[in-house]
Amino acid sequence: MALESAGVHPVPVAVDHEGIDVAQGRVMAPAAASALVTPGQQAPMGVSLSPARRKALIDWARESHSWIIEDDYLAELHLEGRALPALASGDGADRVIHIGTFSKTLAPMIGLGFIVAPRGLVKRLTEMAWWLATPPNNAVQIALTRFMRDGHYFRHLRRTRQIYTERRSLLCDTLQRCNVPVALGAGLSVILPQPSGFDDARLALQAREALLAVSPLSAWFAKGSRARSGIILGVANIRSERVEADCHHLLTLMRSTS
Numbered sequence: 433m434a435l436e437s438a439g440v441h442p443v444p445v446a447v448d449h450e451g452i453d454v455a456q457g458r459v460m461a462p463a464a465a466s467a468l469v470t471p472g473q474q475a476p477m478g479v480s481l482s483p484a485r486r487k488a489l490i491d492w493a494r495e496s497h498s499w500i501i502e503d504d505y506l507a508e509l510h511l512e513g514r515a516l517p518a519l520a521s522g523d524g525a526d527r528v529i530h531i532g533t534f535s536k537t538l539a540p541m542i543g544l545g546f547i548v549a550p551r552g553l554v555k556r557l558t559e560m561a562w563w564l565a566t567p568p569n570n571a572v573q574i575a576l577t578r579f580m581r582d583g584h585y586f587r588h589l590r591r592t593r594q595i596y597t598e599r600r601s602l603l604c605d606t607l608q609r610c611n612v613p614v615a616l617g618a619g620l621s622v623i624l625p626q627p628s629g630f631d632d633a634r635l636a637l638q639a640r641e642a643l644l645a646v647s648p649l650s651a652w653f654a655k656g657s658r659a660r661s662g663i664i665l666g667v668a669n670i671r672s673e674r675v676e677a678d679c680h681h682l683l684t685l686m687r688s689t690s
């Protein structure tokens with residue numbers, strides 16, 4: 433929606449167990465100027481772009497002189513193993529515009545993001561940023577720079593990853609005890625897949641009224657595609673003393689919706 437409102441014509445490309453289907457993208461959008469991807473962990477299913485697909489994407493960008501916009505939205509909070517290196521850090525980086533924010537790692541309210549781009553684009557990007565929005569507060573930028581330089585950011589990330597991993601285990605264990613059939617771990621979420629036809633958007637609204645902030649999987653699918661139904665549970669805000677009761681409450685709502 434953001435791309436459309438900026439006058440771009442986005443073409444949705446399918447994602448499978450290896451990530452974005454680059455061959456399909458070539459056929460569907462032969463003249464694409466850029467590809468917007470989340471290669472580290474696909475949003476929202478969590479699959480990482482396979483090495484073969486990474487190469488295919490870079491080959492496409494090189495051949496067609498197009499750009500890869502890499503939204504590395506969860507790299508710092510990769511809970512399992514090591515995060516794969518960013519596309520912007522390896523061979524092919526000259527075709528990659530890497531974007532990120534501090535919304536998840538610190539807080540959305542600080543309103544800071546960053547772009548890592550090939551040197552030739554820096555002037556143009558700086559001009560665009562200048563016209564698009566008010567520059568972020570200087571004091572916040574300076575404070576964050578010092579926070580990083582003095583090593584606090586990396587300590588904070590280490591601690592945050594540990595806390596989120598514990599919360600995710602607690603949520604998964606609780607769901608298992610409640611006999612919830614399949615729970616896919618994806619990024620900072622756990623997804624409960626639902627049968628097709630299950631109205632996940634309605635369930636999410638009902639849950640919200642009961643102060644359970646879950647979100648529907650179907651909302652992530654492009655218009656006109658076959659959306660899958662599911663419930664996305666965030667792990668970051670889990671309260672250990674409430675998780676059992678909240679899961680029971682949610683499951684009761686799910687049974688009454690199906």
Ligand SMILES: Cc1ncc(COP(=O)(O)O)c(C=O)c1O
Pocket residue numbers: 470475503505533534535536540
């Ligand atoms: C795919 C994706 N990219 C980026 C972001 C970060 O966006 P923002 O910093 O505007 O919250 C999110 C947040 O949920 C996301 O899901």
